[in-house]
Amino acid sequence: MNNDHVSINRGVWNDDAANWVAVGKRLWSLATPEWGNWGIPDEDLNLLPKNMADMDAIELGCGTGYVSGWMARRGARVTGVDISGEQLATARALAAEHGADITFIEGNAEATGLPDAAFDFAVSEYGASIWCPPDKWLQEAWRLLRPGGRLVFLGNHPLSLICSPVDGSPANRTLHRPYNGMWGADWTKVEFEPTGVCFNLTISSWMDLFTETGFDIAKYQELYAPEWASGTRAAIPADWAKYYPVEQVWHLKRQG
Template structure:
């Protein structure tokens, strides 16, 4: 993939930012976190520690920063970075509304410019986890974490990509793309709901990359749509996502 994904994705998110204001406001106000496109229970997934008092935390690709808001509510000192100034404008407004003290940075999660070993905890939900090449942003996350620090990220399951038609139409019940050599997809010129350039890997390649960097896998979860789900979200039909994992969560640790 040789196109400038950073500039492309920045432009996409600046243009699309107005459509995420209401979603961001709802999630900022949520009593408990709701994860992924289908609003999965925090009690089930537990992406965040319940008590984050004294924790230095960073959200990599924060968007409207509701995840950062949830961490601040749990006591963390939070830094949030995103490449989209329009998304950050919404994030800052919502943080002010909720009285959350968050350090916002306009920048690339692949090269934050922040000091080494500055954080205890890092997270990405549909931020760097899908919009940045894994071999780049995961190494940056490793650099930012202290020994014993943890990284949790949620993004698309590889199976959801190989069942996606090349024209961007909703997922179907058969394979459309090769699994071998998977890197992600360029959605900028598809016929249905064009967006940016996203990244993914095969399961073997994820594991190999974690090992190469030095991360230890603490836990792994595959996410399905809930039984009462209906309709289509992010080009994934509910009925498809009830049978096949639509998202994945990796829970990693940088060994002490």
């Protein structure tokens, strides 16, 4: 594992931010949220509480901030944290365009510096959920949440990582990596579409970590590509993702 993941990932996202403006614009404009690479409607998944009035909510690794925007629209007081100043510039511009009053903070989701027990709800969609070591950011999310507070996060399913070739080319039906000992992957030097350092665990390791950190599991969802899907998104072909779980969502409750 590359230990300099924070500065590497900051650089990757600052350099790539311009390529995410159009996606951010589209997602900010949606009438109802859609999740993950295949845009699964929130009515099918229920990742966000329908009514967030009077809730303090935080997004860890908010990128262009559309999830923060959806939560603000549901009535929450929202803070979005991201390590990339360039991504936050887009988030701030889109929030202004949509009249959303959101506090965006440039910082590391593994150590935000925000006060203890300040939030009722925390969320991450492909943010801290994949770009930060799970033990570090889960501990931080636990600290930020009030007792009984909820954490919902979406990221790659471990099976999609196992089936992804080590050169970065699209996933297929071969096992390319061991499941035992999974920690994530360093994509910085791969031949196809190099990016940063990502993290993932085996399902039982995630569950052990939740228990050690002080979270109860409320729900676990495995996501597939919808029937209409075609082509390849984020290096996973639709024809793979219709048959194998491509993404996972954990719904957790802070103990205490």
